Amino acid sequence: MTVVLLSTFLLFLLTTSRIHSEDLNTKYFPENFLFGVASSAYQIEGAWNESGKGESIWDHFTHKHPERVRDRSNADIACDSYHKIKEDVALLKELGVDFYRFSISWSRLLPTGHVNYINPDGIRYYNELIDELVANGIKPMVTLNHWDLPLNLQKLGGWTNYFLVDIFVDFARVAFENFGDRVPYWITFNSGCDVGYGTDQPPGINQSGIAEYLCVHVTLKAHARVYYLYDKEFRKTQKGQIGMTIDGKWYEPKTDAKEDIEAATRAREFLVGWMMHAIYHKDGGYPQVVKDRIAYRSKHETFPISRLPQFTPEEIDYIKGTYDFLGLNIYTTNLVSDREEDPFDEPSYEKDLRIEVTQDPSWPTSNADWLKVVPQGARNLLNWLKDNYGNPPIIITENGYADKGQLDDTGRMNYYQLYLSAVLDAIHDDKVNVIAYTAWSFLDNFEWLDGYTQKFGLHHIDFDDPDRPRTPKQSAKMYKDIISHRRLTVDLKEEL
Numbered sequence: 152m153t154v155v156l157l158s159t160f161l162l163f164l165l166t167t168s169r170i171h172s173e174d175l176n177t178k179y180f181p182e183n184f185l186f187g188v189a190s191s192a193y194q195i196e197g198a199w200n201e202s203g204k205g206e207s208i209w210d211h212f213t214h215k216h217p218e219r220v221r222d223r224s225n226a227d228i229a230c231d232s233y234h235k236i237k238e239d240v241a242l243l244k245e246l247g248v249d250f251y252r253f254s255i256s257w258s259r260l261l262p263t264g265h266v267n268y269i270n271p272d273g274i275r276y277y278n279e280l281i282d283e284l285v286a287n288g289i290k291p292m293v294t295l296n297h298w299d300l301p302l303n304l305q306k307l308g309g310w311t312n313y314f315l316v317d318i319f320v321d322f323a324r325v326a327f328e329n330f331g332d333r334v335p336y337w338i339t340f341n342s343g344c345d346v347g348y349g350t351d352q353p354p355g356i357n358q359s360g361i362a363e364y365l366c367v368h369v370t371l372k373a374h375a376r377v378y379y380l381y382d383k384e385f386r387k388t389q390k391g392q393i394g395m396t397i398d399g400k401w402y403e404p405k406t407d408a409k410e411d412i413e414a415a416t417r418a419r420e421f422l423v424g425w426m427m428h429a430i431y432h433k434d435g436g437y438p439q440v441v442k443d444r445i446a447y448r449s450k451h452e453t454f455p456i457s458r459l460p461q462f463t464p465e466e467i468d469y470i471k472g473t474y475d476f477l478g479l480n481i482y483t484t485n486l487v488s489d490r491e492e493d494p495f496d497e498p499s500y501e502k503d504l505r506i507e508v509t510q511d512p513s514w515p516t517s518n519a520d521w522l523k524v525v526p527q528g529a530r531n532l533l534n535w536l537k538d539n540y541g542n543p544p545i546i547i548t549e550n551g552y553a554d555k556g557q558l559d560d561t562g563r564m565n566y567y568q569l570y571l572s573a574v575l576d577a578i579h580d581d582k583v584n585v586i587a588y589t590a591w592s593f594l595d596n597f598e599w600l601d602g603y604t605q606k607f608g609l610h611h612i613d614f615d616d617p618d619r620p621r622t623p624k625q626s627a628k629m630y631k632d633i634i635s636h637r638r639l640t641v642d643l644k645e646e647l
């Protein structure tokens with residue numbers, strides 16, 4: 152009895168010490184606002200070559216170049232989510248999320264990338280996952296391609312090959328036909344042309360100034376084609392929505408100098424507008440400053456035409472407006488200053504962009520160097536999107552914080568509180584049309600070139616245990632609380 156009383160009292164103390172009501176954002180998330188968590192196929196599924204799955208570019212790369220991954224790891228097993236549908240969905244149910252964002256492994260569904268052979272086990276696996284989600288009242292939000300292109304298609308040039316548009320449409324049709332009756336949200340791409348085609352991160356094309364532009368060009372066309380496929384053949388019966396996910400950062404001028412302000416505008420247009428403009432802007436096509444800069448440098452580099460491919464007026468019209476919502480990944484903010492024009496010696500995305508990027512040393516950091524905690528940046532970005540793209544419905548498709556994986560993850564709790572508070576202000580004070588929020592990530596997982604050294608999960612996984620046991624972190628409990636109350640519940644700022 153005494154023990155019970157004492158622990159109740161202690162619990163009371165613990166809870167009250169965390170609440171600083173004067174700081175807490177007391178606004179509510181709108182009634183129809185949706186909360187979810189996200190993952191991606193290669194990062195969690197494992198079973199990389201089981202039951203007929205084909206090889207993806209990430210399977211190939213991690214096996215061939217283990218030294219390129221920070222801890223020499225790969226995602227052959229990862230979270231083993233392939234074998235843990237029931238367990239994972241039970242955790243999602245416990246969190247109380249409205250939806251679960253995951254991606255389809257293209258090479259699990261179509262081992263060669265092509266539709267002449269559909270892997271029955273791929274159909275089975277995603278059917279079981281989707282059925283289990285639906286049975287538990289969780290809406291599936293499905294990304295068609297989150298970086299893990301079938302290796303076969305990369306051998307054809309990947310997203311620099313225009314024929315991939317047709318091949319992607321075929322793949323999307325298989326997904327819509329088999330799963331679309333239960334999927335209310337589709338995301339065509341999680342964008343990634345800049346790293347994959349401009350650097351040596353897989354697929355490692357590493358032809359900066361050329362390959363990223365081809366990749367985005369083909370991706371935009373592929374996105375639009377799949378949008379129309381859905382719109383014309385599936386929307387009426389399946390009643391879902393479809394959009395693209397853009398990798399968004401906020402770019403803040405480092406000083407008030409005119410050059411730095413212009414450099415920050417250039418950064419936004421090059422790094423966010425480049426992917427967005429064609430689909431989400433009323434004029435379509437590429438942003439003017441992007442066209443101008445690339446044309447200017449191309450000319451001086453003695454290219455006969457700009458390295459940026461051109462859309463025909465018909466293509467601009469075709470791609471424009473192909474969305475029901477904007478998917479936005481937002482993690483952090485960069486400071487931008489102007490930089491001298493580089494010599495016209497070689498094509499380069501960096502040189503086209505002509506900026507210096509830094510971060511403020513006073514910004515709280517995370518376990519990932521690039522990821523600083525700047526909630527105001529997220530609010531600024533949301534406002535910029537609203538002002539420049541006609542206030543489209545925005546689904547924040549990723550937002551999260553890296554640490555070392557401890558269960559008492561105060562840093563992550565703080566990050567979510569601050570960013571969600573910024574989102575609330577953007578919704579209520581700035582009237583930005585944010586309709587849903589997704590925490591990255593559902594589970595600690597394979598973080599690409601960082602392997603298992605960065606942990607973003609709401610759930611801890613013991614990667615040394617073959618059973619991959621999952622344990623909810625403190626942040627999972629907090630997120631559950633926020634979801635059920637539809638508002639922030641605890642302010643942690645002063646604790647840190």
Ligand code: GBH
Binds near residue numbers: 591
């Ligand atoms: C997300 O991209 C991905 O969509 C997701 O799959 C991933 O798990 C998550 O990031 C966390 O990493 O050292 O400066 O070169 C977010 C955008 C782009 C952020 C590449 C990290 C490399 C950092 N990412 N960037 S840097």
